[in-house]
Amino acid sequence: MSVDLGQFHDVFFAETREHIQDMEALFVSYQPENIELESINRVFRAAHSIKGGSGMFGFSALTDLTHLMENFLDLVRKEKAELTSAKIDTLLAALDVLSVTVDAYENNEALDNSVISECKQQLSHLLDNCEHLEQADTDFGFFNTDDSDDFGFFATTEPSTDSPSNEPHDLHVHVATLTEESTNISTPANKQAMQQSIRVNTDKIDNLINIMGELVIADVMLQQVHCDTPKEHTQIHRALELINANIRDMQDAVMSMRMMPLSFIFNRFPRLLRELAKELNKEVNLDITGAETEIDKGMIEQLVDPLTHLIRNSIDHGVELPSTREEIGKPRSATVTLAAQQKGSYIYISVIDDGMGLHKQKILETAYANNLIKSMDLSDEDTWPLILQPGFSTATTVTNISGRGVGMDVVVKNIEALGGKLDIISESGKGATFTIRLPLTMAIIEGMKVACAGQTYIIPMHNIVESFRPTKEQVKTITDDYLINIREQYLPIVALHDLLHPEAYKPHPEESIMMIIEVGHKRYCLHVDNLLGQQQVVIKSLEKNYKAVPCMSGATIMADGSVAFILDVEQLALQTLQRTKQQLQHEAVDE
Amino acid sequence: MNNQEYLTFVLGKETYALDILQVKEICSYEPTTPIANAPEYVKGVINLRGDIVPIIDLRVKFGIGQACYNEFTIVIMLNIENRIIGIVVDEVSDVIHINFADIQPAPDFGVAFDNAYLRGLTEVQDNMVIIVNINKLMTSKDIGIFAQMEIAAGATT
Numbered sequence: 001m002s003v004d005l006g007q008f009h010d011v012f013f014a015e016t017r018e019h020i021q022d023m024e025a026l027f028v029s030y031q032p033e034n035i036e037l038e039s040i041n042r043v044f045r046a047a048h049s050i051k052g053g054s055g056m057f058g059f060s061a062l063t064d065l066t067h068l069m070e071n072f073l074d075l076v077r078k079e080k081a082e083l084t085s086a087k088i089d090t091l092l093a094a095l096d097v098l099s100v101t102v103d104a105y106e107n108n109e110a111l112d113n114s115v116i117s118e119c120k121q122q123l124s125h126l127l128d129n130c131e132h133l134e135q136a137d138t139d140f141g142f143f144n145t146d147d148s149d150d151f152g153f154f155a156t157t158e159p160s161t162d163s164p165s166n167e168p169h170d171l172h173v174h175v176a177t178l179t180e181e182s183t184n185i186s187t188p189a190n191k192q193a194m195q196q197s198i199r200v201n202t203d204k205i206d207n208l209i210n211i212m213g214e215l216v217i218a219d220v221m222l223q224q225v226h227c228d229t230p231k232e233h234t235q236i237h238r239a240l241e242l243i244n245a246n247i248r249d250m251q252d253a254v255m256s257m258r259m260m261p262l263s264f265i266f267n268r269f270p271r272l273l274r275e276l277a278k279e280l281n282k283e284v285n286l287d288i289t290g291a292e293t294e295i296d297k298g299m300i301e302q303l304v305d306p307l308t309h310l311i312r313n314s315i316d317h318g319v320e321l322p323s324t325r326e327e328i329g330k331p332r333s334a335t336v337t338l339a340a341q342q343k344g345s346y347i348y349i350s351v352i353d354d355g356m357g358l359h360k361q362k363i364l365e366t367a368y369a370n371n372l373i374k375s376m377d378l379s380d381e382d383t384w385p386l387i388l389q390p391g392f393s394t395a396t397t398v399t400n401i402s403g404r405g406v407g408m409d410v411v412v413k414n415i416e417a418l419g420g421k422l423d424i425i426s427e428s429g430k431g432a433t434f435t436i437r438l439p440l441t442m443a444i445i446e447g448m449k450v451a452c453a454g455q456t457y458i459i460p461m462h463n464i465v466e467s468f469r470p471t472k473e474q475v476k477t478i479t480d481d482y483l484i485n486i487r488e489q490y491l492p493i494v495a496l497h498d499l500l501h502p503e504a505y506k507p508h509p510e511e512s513i514m515m516i517i518e519v520g521h522k523r524y525c526l527h528v529d530n531l532l533g534q535q536q537v538v539i540k541s542l543e544k545n546y547k548a549v550p551c552m553s554g555a556t557i558m559a560d561g562s563v564a565f566i567l568d569v570e571q572l573a574l575q576t577l578q579r580t581k582q583q584l585q586h587e588a589v590d591e
Numbered sequence: 592m593n594n595q596e597y598l599t600f601v602l603g604k605e606t607y608a609l610d611i612l613q614v615k616e617i618c619s620y621e622p623t624t625p626i627a628n629a630p631e632y633v634k635g636v637i638n639l640r641g642d643i644v645p646i647i648d649l650r651v652k653f654g655i656g657q658a659c660y661n662e663f664t665i666v667i668m669l670n671i672e673n674r675i676i677g678i679v680v681d682e683v684s685d686v687i688h689i690n691f692a693d694i695q696p697a698p699d700f701g702v703a704f705d706n707a708y709l710r711g712l713t714e715v716q717d718n719m720v721i722i723v724n725i726n727k728l729m730t731s732k733d734i735g736i737f738a739q740m741e742i743a744a745g746a747t748t
Contacts, residue, residue, distance in 0.1 A: 210641070213641070214640075214641045217641070455624070455625070499627070500627035500628065501627060540641075540642075540643050541643070542636070542643055544642070544643065544674065545642060545643060545644050545645060545674045545675045545676060546626075546636065546643070546644075546645040546674075546676075546736060547736055547737075549626055549627075549628075549629070550628065551627070552626075555624075555636065555643045557638045557641065557643075561638055562622075562624060562638065563623075563624040563635075563636050563637060563638050563643055564624065565624070565626075565627075
């Protein structure tokens with residue numbers, strides 16, 4: 001009977017990637033003075049699993065590479081070889097080759113044989129060196145690898161410390177939690193705390209989330225009925241309340257299925273840091289806290305680039321050279337902290353360094369020279385966001401790590417695309433903190449319902465700073481346009497009527513509601529007819545059956561089953577700007 | 592293969608037919624949520640069991656008959672290129688078999704639609720039926736729902 005192994009490929013590739021990441025984390029955190037046998041065992045097992053799986057599927061390049069790694073690690077495990085920093089570099093390089101090879105196999109691309117054979121040579125070289133050492137101090141040349149309780153024949157099978165339930169061969173159920181595999185190397189004691197997990201196709205989970213979305217909408221409708229039902233019907237009220245509570249619980253549970261611990265990406269940073277610090281001759285420790293914090297799967301990959309950039313920035317610009325640090329009485333090694341936590345419905349991820357902090361004067365001078373600001377007299381809070389402007393860089397020398405002035409604005413763009421925000425705190429001489437704030441999930445958001453020309457629109461709550469009815473004194477007129485003066489600040493007005501319902505009656509600002517909207521670090525006032533209340537909304541795509549609509553980021557279904565559009569507050573501002581420009585051009589032509 | 596089922600419907604005074612395999616379901620007309628700045632024949636979007644579905648009124652687009660909306664107004668939900676799109680019609684009449692041999696070529700003029708969107712004409716019980724290539728019509732530039740790239744580019748310049 002022939003079995004189609006192809007169906008297991010995806011599982012194999014996914015698991016291999018996890019193993020590679022796991023190995024990388026362990027190598028990076030490895031300290032020669034503090035050898036933990038268990039961590040070597042884990043790396044060994046990971047290499048062994050890849051070898052086993054690749055052998056089964058006939059991915060011979062992977063088998064060969066992991067075989068060599070495994071042999072070497074086996075020697076390390078038996079204390080016949082020493083794991084020095086240089087050897088770790090070789091192994092890390094080999095992991096890179098493994099990754100590339102996995103990608104090539106998965107995409108059916110040609111393998112880079114020269115790289116693979118070079119890597120094999122490097123690994124064999126490691127082994128050769130060890131074998132000399134080994135032969136010098138063991139008596140039994142032939143059986144030198146079997147001083148554990150398994151025999152020479154089985155030297156490459158699972159180490160006996162492994163329990164059967166941990167068999168990494170099983171392609172469907174694997175026993176591990178990502179949090180556990182974070183930078184803290186687990187000790188045998190907390191191995192029991194590992195949770196059981198099942199691999200589920202993401203399509204199935206997404207489908208479940210869609211159905212959940214429908215259920216939330218139905219629940220909002222039911223709650224409407226709840227309000228309208230006479231008080232006498234206590235049983236109906238009780239049942240409706242129960243359903244509501246259960247649906248909310250279920251929503252949390254379903255949403256948590258899409259969640260992944262941040263350790264999934266945090267684990268990459270120890271290596272990045274190690275390499276950067278080496279390159280820049282700096283001494284930096286990485287401290288990771290809150291890696292178990294969970295975040296939506298869709299967001300996690302999008303965070304890699306912004307975080308990489310922030311960490312590079314901290315090491316390159318923030319952290320001083322060891323000698324300088326000693327001179328000013330700081331410990332030689334700097335500390336960069338990567339911290340994550342969940343507060344309310346937001347996730348906060350911070351990159352904190354204890355370096356020199358942002359140079360306020362330099363930032364102000366550069367901003368002034370580039371016409372970004374009119375006056376040099378700015379508060380700290382107003383100064384730091386300047387570095388997020390496109391093309392802004394105060395670095396005196398451009399390195400290949402940072403300083404080209406592209407980057408921070410891209411970081412902000414990436415974060416905003418996820419509905420997030422970047423905050424900066426800095427203290428001269430003490431360090432800087434960059435904090436990314438992200439909504440917990442992108443599929444369901446808190447929204448404010450607003451009315452405009454008889455239609456209901458939704459504005460994401462995270463963009464709203466405040467809402468108010470302006471007084472006559474607050475409204476200022478410049479030519480034909482209004483400005484709103486709020487707390488000594490003039491904000492431009494974006495009128496929803498002008499953009500979406502030009503034919504409808506537009507009430508005077510004093511008769512309507514102004515909402516202060518924040519996009520990036522810019523604010524404007526959105527002119528709407530009225531506020532209709534807050535509601536959880538499930539984001540639905542307009543592009544699925546129709547096409548993208550200017551100024552709308554999606555749609556949602558209201559309690560009565562009708563459709564309401566979710567406004568894209570950034571595009572609203574851009575469109576208003578364009579209109580104003582066009583009007584000015586027309587006027588110029590008319591004159 | 593040369594005998595297919597078609598759904599016939601009425602727009603104004605004419606009877607039209609479309610390939611029944613593209614019909615998802617038939618519903619009564621419900622008020623839509625208008626899309627700001629969309630063409631007049633795009634009536635807006637509705638919620639079809641959780642899907643946001645655009646509703647197109649071909650009567651408005653091609654100036655056929657009176658575009659009125661009452662309890663008899665029907666929406667045919669179509670499956671077009673993996674999307675769901677609703678079209679407003681005055682009446683849905685029947686499911687008919689059409690033999691390919693009985694289809695005559697469409698005239699160059701005299702029909703509200705451009706004949707590029709027609710498969711031809713046929714007679715059913717002495718009545719003329721206009722067979723519409725609904726897939727081609729709905730994905731056309733004329734309707735402009737599928738011309739995303741073009742429209743998106745136009746909006747940003």
